[in-house]
Amino acid sequence: MLKTASPTRPKSIEDLLDSQLVARLGQLDITARKVLSGKLKGERRSKRRGESVEFADHRPYAVGDDLRHIDWNIFGRLDRLFLKLFLEEEDLSLHVVIDASGSGDAGTPSKFLLMQKAAAALGYVGLANLHRVQVTAMGGLNDKAEPQLLSMIRDLRGRRRLVDLVRYLCQVEPGGPCNFTEVCRRINLTRRGKGVMVIMSDFFHKAGYDEGLRLLVGTGYEVFLLQILSPQELQPDIGGDLRLKDCEDGDTAEVTISSALLKKYQANLTAYCSRLREFAGQRGMGYQLVPSSTPVDELLMDYLRRRGLLA
C-alpha cells in the first residue's frame, strides 16, 4: 500500500527476463479465442486465403486472377479453369498496456516491476511468434519528470526487436496521475488491426474504469485484464492514527485504524474486485487478480495459461 520510497528499477534485459524463463517462453504463443485478421503475413492462420503451402479450396477462375494459381490438372480433366486456393497465414496484434501511474508504482514488491516483467515476457512471446507487439504505458513521467498521458512503443515484430521493447520498458518512469478513460480513448483511436490486448493495472481509478474499458471492447480487441495489487493493499498492516495520502492526486483521508475499519476496507476491496470481474465477464473480457508478490513465471505459466491467454 505504501508507496515504495526507492523502488528497484530494471536496467537491462537480465533484470526483466532471466534465461530460464526465456527458454520456457519460447514454447508459448498468444492465443485468441477468435481468428483475427492481421495486417502482415505471419504465422497465424488467417480467415483469408493466401499463399501458404497449405491447400484450402478451389474456385472458378475469374478474369484478372493470377495464372500461376490455376490448377492445370483440373483444366485437363474438366476443361474448365479453376484456381487453387491456399490458407493465408497472418500476424497477430498484441497490445500490452501497463499502468505507469503513481499508484501502479506502490507496494512491496512493486506492482510496476511485475507489470514490466510481465510486459517483457508477453512481448517476447509475441515477438518470437512474429506478432505485432505494442506496449503502452498509462500515465508516467516524461523526460522532464512531468506527468504525461501515455507513452507507447509499437509495430515491433521479430525477436530482434526485443531489445527495443526492453529498452522502452526500462525507460518508463512511473508517477503522476492516470486518466484511464482518456488513455483508452487514445488507444482506440490509434489502434491498428485486431488482436489481443492485455491491460495490467490496479484499476483504482477514481473516475471509474467503465467508460474506458467500454471503448476498448468495441474495437475488436480481445481484452484481458490483469488486476495487480500489492500484499499491503490486499491485507493492510497498519495501525494508529493516520493521515492517508493518495500518491496520485494528494487527496487525504484521516483514519484511526481499528479492526472494524480494517474489516470494512477488506469488504470494500472484495466488492470492488468482484465488480470489475463481473464487468469484464459481461463484456467478454478476461480477468485475473494477481498479487504483486507473484513471480512472473508463475503469472505466465500458471495464471495466464489457465485463463487461455497463452498456449
Next chain:
Amino acid sequence: MTLLAPLIAGIAAAIAIPALVILYFLKLKRRDVEVSTTLLWKKAIEDLQANAPFQKLRNNILLILQLIALCAAIFALAQPEVKSNSLGGGRHVIVIDRSGSMSATDGGADSKPGGVTRLEAAKKKALEFVHTMREPGLLDERGDEAMVVAFDVIADRLANFTSNKAELRRAIESIEPTDAPTSFVAAFQTARAFARVTLAEDKGLITSGGATIHLFSDGRLPDLEQLGQSKDLAITAEDKIVFYPVGSPDTWNVGITGMRAERAFEEPGKLSIFVGVMNSAKEPRTVDVELRIDSRVDAIKQVTIPAARLTESTTGDEAGGIRASNKLVTSSSGVVFDMVRPQGGVFTVVVRPPEGDALAADNNGYLVVPPAKRLTVALVTDGNLFLREVLDGLPLQKLDVWSPAEAQERFKDGATPAGYDVFVLDGWLPKIRGADGKEVPGLPPGRFLVFNALSSPPLGLIDQGPGEATTVINYDRGHPALRNISFDGLTVNPSRKCSIPPRSGVRSLAEGISGPLIVEATDVGTRALIVTFDTLNSNWPFDAGFVLYTAQGLTYLGSSSGETGALVLRPGQTVEQTLPPGAANARVGLPDSSRKDLLVSAEGRVVYGPLPKVGIYTISWEGAAGGTDTLAEGRVRRIVTANLLDPYESEVAAVKADDLKSLMPSNISTGQLQAGTRRLWPWFLLLALAFVLIEWFVYNRKVVV
C-alpha cells in the same frame, strides 16, 4: 491497606484521567502515510463514522493501556501501604535482651536445642519489625521512628529515634550476646527516658508519650516485679509494651550456680572447692563435673541432679479472677572437691551433661585460689576481751597486741609498720596528715579491720554523733566478710550516726537506721572493713556471727594484702584494679584470646568492662608485681575470673507470654509479626512502567505498515 496521600492522588486522578481521554478524543496529531489510493479507505470511513462520535475510543487498546498505566501511577502517588497489626504508627523503642539466657540454642522454628540462639531469633524478629515500619511518605515526613536498646544487666542505646531503616538494621545486627544477667529495669528506664522526650523545633526538648516499647526477649526478667513496686518505675497508661517471645518454655538446662574455694582455718593447705549445680529438666540428670587446675584435669566426679519440681501458684488475672499456674522449680545439687594444695592456681570446673544442654555459658566456672597463708596480725586495743579471745582462737601465724600508745609510736608519721598482713584496730585510728596539713585519725596504706572508730574523709565517714538504737536493716550477703552471717538478732544501742561522703572509696556493707553499720573503705593502697559502732554496745560479741565476721574479715583482707588476689566477677560487671606504682603498658587478655590495651591512671588504676563473657581475664603489665601477682613472659599477670553463677539465668525455660502478663502491670500485649509487603507504591509505579512499556510495544507493532 492505607493511603498516605489520598487527597493528592484524587486531585491528580481528577485532572489526569479526563485529560488523557480528551486528548485522545481531540487528538490532532496524525502520522502521514502515503497510499496508492484513498478510494477504498474513504468509503470504509463513511460507512463506519455514521452516528458514532466515540468510535475512535472504541476498542482502542492503546487508550486502555495508557489509562491503566495512569491509574497505577496515580495510585502510587497515593502511596498505598499494607501494615502489620503490630504497627500503629508513631514512635517505637526496640528493646532486645542480650543476656546469658538469650544464648540458649532453642531459638529455631522447632524450638529444639542445638539450633540458632534466642538472640539470633530475637534479632530476626526485630529486623522483621523494622521492615514493617511505615516509611515517610514522598510528600510528607510522617513515618514510624524507632530506637534500639540492647540490655543485659546494663542497657545500651544503639540507635536513637530514627526512621532510617538501614541504621536501625545496622544497630540490631551489631548486638552481640553476653553472658551477663538480666535487668529489665535498666532497659525500661533507658527506653522510657528516651521515649518520652522529643526534640521539637520550636520548643526544644519536650516530654511526650505514646512510644511503644517492643520487647524481644525470652521473658527471663528477674526484676520485672520491681516495675510495679517502685513509684519511679511504675508503668503508666502511656507505656505500651509489646512482648515478642523467643525460645521454648520446655527447654531445660544444667549449669553451675555456685562456686567457692575455702581453706581450712587450721590447715590452710587443705583446700575445698564447692560447686553448686542445678537442673531445670523434668527428669533427673547425671552429669560429669570436671575439675581442672591450671588447665590440667585433676578430678572428675559424677553427680545426679534431681528432676525439677512443679509447684502450683495462683496469680490474679486481668479480670480480677484468680488463675492457677504451675511453676517449675529447679533442683540443685553440689559437688565438693577436697585436696591438699598449699599453692594457689586457676581452677576451672566444667559440667558435662551427656545429652548436651541449651546454654553453654554456665557449664564452665572459673576460680583463682591464692596460695595458703597464715596471717600475721597486730591488734590495737584498750583491752577488748571479746576481740582478743576471738583472735587468739584463730590459726594465725603471729598475733601482736599493742596499746593505742604503742601503736601510735609504730604508726609514726603516717607510716604503716612492716611485717603485718592485717591490723585490727579497736576504738583507735592512727594519725595521718589530712588535706589541710593537720593530723586527723585516718587510714594509712595497709589492711585494717576496724571496730568502733571512724576514719576521716575522704577515705572515711562523716561522724554525726551518737545514733539511736538499731538493728541491721539490710546487708550485703554476698560479701566475703559477711558470708553465712545472720544479723537477725543483733541490736546496737546506741549506734553511731554517720554517713558516707559522696565520691569516696567507701561503700556500705550493712545498714542501720542511723546510717551504715559496717563499711568497706578502699583506696590505692588501703583496704579496710570498718564497724562504725562499739561492739560492746551491742549483743554482737555474744553471737557466733562476730567470730565469723572477724575470721572472714581477716581472711578477706589478708588474701588481698599486698595488692589484690583473685577477684570473682560476673559478666556485666566492670573490673577495677589498682596496679603497683610504675606499672605501664597494661592490657587485658580476654577469654577468646584477644587482647585489649588498658589505660593506667595516675593512681595506677585500670578499668575494663563491662565484662561480656564468662571466662578468665588476665590483666598484665610491665613493672613491679603485687603480692599475689605472677610473672610470665616478662610481664606481670593478675587474673580475674567472670562466672555466670545465676540460677535464674541458668533456668533457661522461656517465660510464656501469659505468665509475663501476670507479672507485669497492664498495657502489655503479645506481638505477632506479619511478614510481607508493606510499601505498595513502588510496586504500583513499576506496574505503571510495565503498562507504558506494553503500550509502547503495542503501538510499535501497530504503526508498522
